Amino acid sequence: MKAPPFRYHAPRSIPEAIELLNTLDNARVLGGGQSLMPMLNLRLAAPDHLIDLGNISELRGIVETDDAIAIGAMTTQRELEKSTVVHRACALLSQAVAHVGHQQTRNRGTIGGSLCHFDPSAELPVAVSALDATLTIAGPTGDRTLPFSEFPIGLMTTALGEDEILTRIEIAKRDAKTGAAFLEFSRRPADFAIVSVAVELALDEDDRVRHTAVAVGGLDYAPIRLRAAEDMLTGQHLSADLFESASKAADDLDCEGDALYPAEYRRDLCRVLLRRALQKATLVS
Amino acid sequence: MQEFDSNKQFGTSWIGRNTPRVEDKRLLCGSGKFLDDIALPDTLEAAFLRSSVAHGIIRAIDVESARAVVGVHAILTFQDIRPLLTTDRIPQATPATGIRYDVDPPVLAHREVCYVGEPIAVVIADTRRIAEDAVAAIVLSIDPLPAVVDPVLGLEPASPPARLDCPDNLVAATRIDYGDVDQAFACAAHCIVEKFRISKGGGHSMETRGVLARYDAVDDRLTVWDSSQMPHRARAILVAALGLRENQVRVVAPDVGGGFGPKAVFHPEELAIPAAAMLLNRPVKWVEDRFESFTATVGERDQEWAMEAAFDADGRLLGIRARLRHDHGAATPYGIALPFNAATNLIGPYVLPAYRIAIELCLTNMTPAAPTRGAGRPQGTYVMERLLDRMADRIGLPRDEIRRRNLIPPERMPYAIPVKQRDGSTMTYDSGNYPESQRIALAAAAWAEFPPRQAAALREGRYIGLGLANYVEGTGRGPFESASISIGPSGNVMVTTGATAQGQGVKTMLAQIVADVLGLQPETIDVVAGDTSAIPLGLGAYASRQTVTAGNAAFAAARLVANKAKAAAAEMLEASAADLELRDGMVAIQGVPGLGKSLAEIARSLAGVPGFALPGGLTPGLAAATDYLAPSLCYTNGTHVVEVEVDPYTGGVTLQRYIVVHDCGRMINPMMVEGQVLGGVVHGIGATLLEWMRYDDQGQPLAVTYADYLLPTSDVVPRIEIFHMESPTPLNPLGVKGAAEGGTIGAPAAIVSAIEDALRPLGVQIRDIPLTPSIIRAATRSAMRERGLA
Numbered sequence A: 001m002k003a004p005p006f007r008y009h010a011p012r013s014i015p016e017a018i019e020l021l022n023t024l025d026n027a028r029v030l031g032g033g034q035s036l037m038p039m040l041n042l043r044l045a046a047p048d049h050l051i052d053l054g055n056i057s058e059l060r061g062i063v064e065t066d067d068a069i070a071i072g073a074m075t076t077q078r079e080l081e082k083s084t085v086v087h088r089a090c091a092l093l094s095q096a097v098a099h100v101g102h103q104q105t106r107n108r109g110t111i112g113g114s115l116c117h118f119d120p121s122a123e124l125p126v127a128v129s130a131l132d133a134t135l136t137i138a139g140p141t142g143d144r145t146l147p148f149s150e151f152p153i154g155l156m157t158t159a160l161g162e163d164e165i166l167t168r169i170e171i172a173k174r175d176a177k178t179g180a181a182f183l184e185f186s187r188r189p190a191d192f193a194i195v196s197v198a199v200e201l202a203l204d205e206d207d208r209v210r211h212t213a214v215a216v217g218g219l220d221y222a223p224i225r226l227r228a229a230e231d232m233l234t235g236q237h238l239s240a241d242l243f244e245s246a247s248k249a250a251d252d253l254d255c256e257g258d259a260l261y262p263a264e265y266r267r268d269l270c271r272v273l274l275r276r277a278l279q280k281a282t283l284v285s
Numbered sequence B: 001m002q003e004f005d006s007n008k009q010f011g012t013s014w015i016g017r018n019t020p021r022v023e024d025k026r027l028l029c030g031s032g033k034f035l036d037d038i039a040l041p042d043t044l045e046a047a048f049l050r051s052s053v054a055h056g057i058i059r060a061i062d063v064e065s066a067r068a069v070v071g072v073h074a075i076l077t078f079q080d081i082r083p084l085l086t087t088d089r090i091p092q093a094t095p096a097t098g099i100r101y102d103v104d105p106p107v108l109a110h111r112e113v114c115y116v117g118e119p120i121a122v123v124i125a126d127t128r129r130i131a132e133d134a135v136a137a138i139v140l141s142i143d144p145l146p147a148v149v150d151p152v153l154g155l156e157p158a159s160p161p162a163r164l165d166c167p168d169n170l171v172a173a174t175r176i177d178y179g180d181v182d183q184a185f186a187c188a189a190h191c192i193v194e195k196f197r198i199s200k201g202g203g204h205s206m207e208t209r210g211v212l213a214r215y216d217a218v219d220d221r222l223t224v225w226d227s228s229q230m231p232h233r234a235r236a237i238l239v240a241a242l243g244l245r246e247n248q249v250r251v252v253a254p255d256v257g258g259g260f261g262p263k264a265v266f267h268p269e270e271l272a273i274p275a276a277a278m279l280l281n282r283p284v285k286w287v288e289d290r291f292e293s294f295t296a297t298v299g300e301r302d303q304e305w306a307m308e309a310a311f312d313a314d315g316r317l318l319g320i321r322a323r324l325r326h327d328h329g330a331a332t333p334y335g336i337a338l339p340f341n342a343a344t345n346l347i348g349p350y351v352l353p354a355y356r357i358a359i360e361l362c363l364t365n366m367t368p369a370a371p372t373r374g375a376g377r378p379q380g381t382y383v384m385e386r387l388l389d390r391m392a393d394r395i396g397l398p399r400d401e402i403r404r405r406n407l408i409p410p411e412r413m414p415y416a417i418p419v420k421q422r423d424g425s426t427m428t429y430d431s432g433n434y435p436e437s438q439r440i441a442l443a444a445a446a447w448a449e450f451p452p453r454q455a456a457a458l459r460e461g462r463y464i465g466l467g468l469a470n471y472v473e474g475t476g477r478g479p480f481e482s483a484s485i486s487i488g489p490s491g492n493v494m495v496t497t498g499a500t501a502q503g504q505g506v507k508t509m510l511a512q513i514v515a516d517v518l519g520l521q522p523e524t525i526d527v528v529a530g531d532t533s534a535i536p537l538g539l540g541a542y543a544s545r546q547t548v549t550a551g552n553a554a555f556a557a558a559r560l561v562a563n564k565a566k567a568a569a570a571e572m573l574e575a576s577a578a579d580l581e582l583r584d585g586m587v588a589i590q591g592v593p594g595l596g597k598s599l600a601e602i603a604r605s606l607a608g609v610p611g612f613a614l615p616g617g618l619t620p621g622l623a624a625a626t627d628y629l630a631p632s633l634c635y636t637n638g639t640h641v642v643e644v645e646v647d648p649y650t651g652g653v654t655l656q657r658y659i660v661v662h663d664c665g666r667m668i669n670p671m672m673v674e675g676q677v678l679g680g681v682v683h684g685i686g687a688t689l690l691e692w693m694r695y696d697d698q699g700q701p702l703a704v705t706y707a708d709y710l711l712p713t714s715d716v717v718p719r720i721e722i723f724h725m726e727s728p729t730p731l732n733p734l735g736v737k738g739a740a741e742g743g744t745i746g747a748p749a750a751i752v753s754a755i756e757d758a759l760r761p762l763g764v765q766i767r768d769i770p771l772t773p774s775i776i777r778a779a780t781r782s783a784m785r786e787r788g789l790a
Helices: A014-023 A036-041 A077-082 A084-089 A091-097 A111-117 A124-130 A227-233 A240-252 A263-284 B024-028 B078-084 B128-137 B181-187 B231-242 B269-280 B290-296 B337-345 B377-395 B399-406 B434-444 B447-459 B506-518 B546-573 B599-607 B670-690 B742-758 B773-786
Strands: A007-009 A027-030 A049-052 A062-064 A068-072 A134-139 A142-147 A152-154 A165-172 A179-185 A195-203 A209-217 B044-050 B056-062 B072-076 B119-125 B139-144 B170-178 B190-199 B210-216 B221-226 B249-252 B284-287 B302-311 B317-327 B355-362 B415-420 B426-429 B463-475 B480-487 B493-497 B525-529 B580-583 B586-589 B596-598 B622-629 B634-647 B652-663 B720-725
Touching: A014 A027, A014 A049, A014 A134, A014 A165, A062 A084, A068 A084, A077 A091, A077 A111, A084 A091, A091 A124, A091 A179, A091 A195, A111 A124, A111 A165, A124 A195, A124 A209, A179 A263, A195 A263, A209 A227, A209 A240, A209 A263, A227 A240, A240 A263, A263 B773, B044 B128, B044 B269, B044 B290, B056 B119, B072 B078, B072 B128, B072 B269, B078 B269, B119 B128, B119 B269, B170 B337, B170 B415, B181 B302, B181 B317, B190 B377, B210 B269, B221 B231, B221 B269, B231 B249, B231 B269, B269 B284, B302 B377, B317 B337, B337 B355, B337 B377, B337 B463, B377 B399, B377 B463, B377 B742, B399 B434, B399 B463, B434 B447, B434 B463, B434 B634, B434 B652, B434 B720, B447 B463, B447 B634, B463 B742, B480 B546, B480 B599, B493 B506, B493 B546, B506 B525, B506 B546, B546 B580, B546 B586, B546 B596, B546 B599, B546 B622, B586 B599, B596 B599, B599 B622, B634 B742, B652 B670, B652 B742, B652 B773, B670 B720, B670 B742
Parallel strands: A007 A049, A027 A049, B044 B284, B221 B249, B317 B355, B493 B525, B652 B720
Antiparallel strands: A062 A068, A068 A165, A134 A142, A134 A165, A179 A195, A195 A209, B044 B119, B056 B139, B072 B119, B170 B355, B190 B302, B210 B221, B210 B284, B302 B317, B415 B426, B463 B634, B480 B493, B480 B622, B580 B586, B586 B596, B634 B652
């Protein structure tokens, strides 16, 4: 199929992009195009205007500060994957991004595009949820920041306003003792996950869990933070039994299933992957 | 394994050699000409309005606002095209035993729509994009009718009809019945009763279908470029449908990027586009998009097999009685061969003394079903192999041993089975050594050493398994194929054939055979395939047939040319023809290199000089044309052994190792045979574990993109190790059999056998395919619960 007609815009700055968004009717922002372009060709999306963010250099790149890393929204998944800064300071994100599509799609796909498209089975929202990232959003009245937990609104819908652009994702740096594991189950290695699990575990001097984060994807429209599992783990010594009980937190989750992957199967996968992810994160920490 | 020295029986030993493909330079350098590469001036592009419901009555089609879209030249419905046609339906029925209704589809649906994707109108515009804009602007009103979406429910008396023009949904019923089946069950020591539901998918060629048509009003001729496996059949249907003469219609299959079955079927677009070109007097092109490929291109789908198998106390088969219900979709554009192939191939390489199967074909409101690679045979093989595994488990025999006890021994070749094929011949296995095939495969897989390895893995919590399947494949279906060879005065050698090429290496295969006989280099031979103006008769690509049929036709034609060249050279050299040989483009006296005549010189002398006699009183021209008549099918066979690891907690399956023993008789080019086997296995992996053309209960397709319809990617396909046997068939001079489908036929049975073996500690049994991880996990979960493991 061929895309319906649209007008293409290539702004060079964030204010220029915001201005276009503000003045044009039925406009869509184009990131790396790995979801939007197929949707256009399938005529599932029919914007009158496409605003390509690819020429705005300030939206690209990874900046490391003393206590955080700031990732431009148009940074490609491949750049994230290869970044030594991300690998050292935010191992969970490194692991997660390797599961996103193929190398060829990661060369084009961006972190901001993935978060804003907000596919329920996408990997990056799950990792970003576990990482408690802070989003910077530019709009006509300037920038605002938003914790990621307030970003999801509904199925493939986010808190991003019609005239706003996600510009930056900020993540607190992790120390070398924080174990991380991102596991998923998919039919083929490069497919969207049926279920994915992101886990971080950090221990204190007594080998008790000082910090943990558990997020799962594929069960609902947005990643779910498994607070019950986190509470169960925090302050405890690690053990197989603890992991077993923590992973049972998945049993109580609401889940949307379908004919191929029923809710019961997804919850089951979640429990299995969570147990394995906790074990894997422990080996790292 | 039998060894051959081609030199002893054939010319200069091109046959049997891994020569590089003559096609590759063009294709790899981007010089291929596929359908969409053909650019004619003034070409318009087409898009189809298709039914969005599975069954309904068209109440109204309002094209006014669509017609107003800038760049639209025409919007054609059935009424616009009908004046060009001889009949309301596309005249394409093929003779078939047991068919009750020949359901030829119309060129465009005009009253009733019978599946999602059925074409209703065609928009002709400056570009495909504009045509799609206009399609979206057509206002279509359809009153929905109940849809038939299941071949079992669809055959029940209470089922609604899938088509209002057929009194019921039983579109065909046939049976195989030989031996005393009831007596077999009366004597049986053991009986297995099982039911299998098998869904197989589409062909999914890299290049979708496509048609480009040009009508030349001056010559009153129609040229149709068609990404087709059977251009001669397409021409015959166009001639009949449009009421034209053969010399007015030329169909050309250009480079074709894969066929796998569906492109052997004539689809409505192949008539609608030429008709549009005639009505508009402009070239019109249509290239199918992927959504259309999923919904409007034929493929295979569901079968339900209800089986009873009788065995004696030693695990020998006594008889099978069965009922096969088959989803045939909304029309019968390609007869009913698919389920019949499935039912006959069930017999496989085994002694089956008595067999009765009732085959019922159900019309449904889904895309018409027609063969894709394997053409029903993988399903039949799957069922037989599952029955053998069940019986082995029941009586505690190893899976290889129960097969050994049932395999047809080589000394019984040729082995006749009292089943009539559709050419009227008795189903007869011509050659092969089935026990040896299994032996080689088991040895290669270290089958005997596997149990300790499996036990050790299980102690680590890993579930690994080894699976086994034997199969046969009827190949080389007739009735004939054509080939002609002509050597021009320039020395250029041209081979023309009715065979068609979709990437298999057909041109290389023919060039090797002709080069072998004529003493030439294969790359110097031009092969023309797929053009109805190049050769009057031809059939094309189906049923793994072209090396058997076109190969032997080219072989015979080459021998005629060789003999004529020798006769002419004998006259010219004043030598005896018996002392001559063909080598390096020369006909020379044996043992006296350099003393001879080049083929070009001979061709020049046979082309005639005004007023002079032809040499030796020979007929003009250094050329010959032959048709090879296939006496009956010749049977390729093989064995697959596959190792898997199953994660019982996720249902994930990883293929670790894949071994194929393959016997297609003499091989012309082993490298190309391996390409066929490898690709076939990959199709079989997809059919077993990934691909699934699902529909909901309203007949809406649920997998219309490659995000939902999963094809095997390189990262899920293991290394495939191929071992060859060569049992030449006595049925044709080359001793060749087909090789295109065996890879697919054995795969589902072997993979599922391996998965069951891996999950043996849990006692999981698998019946239905394709298998998804959630299906496997549901089985392991209940098995673990029964055993108190989870």
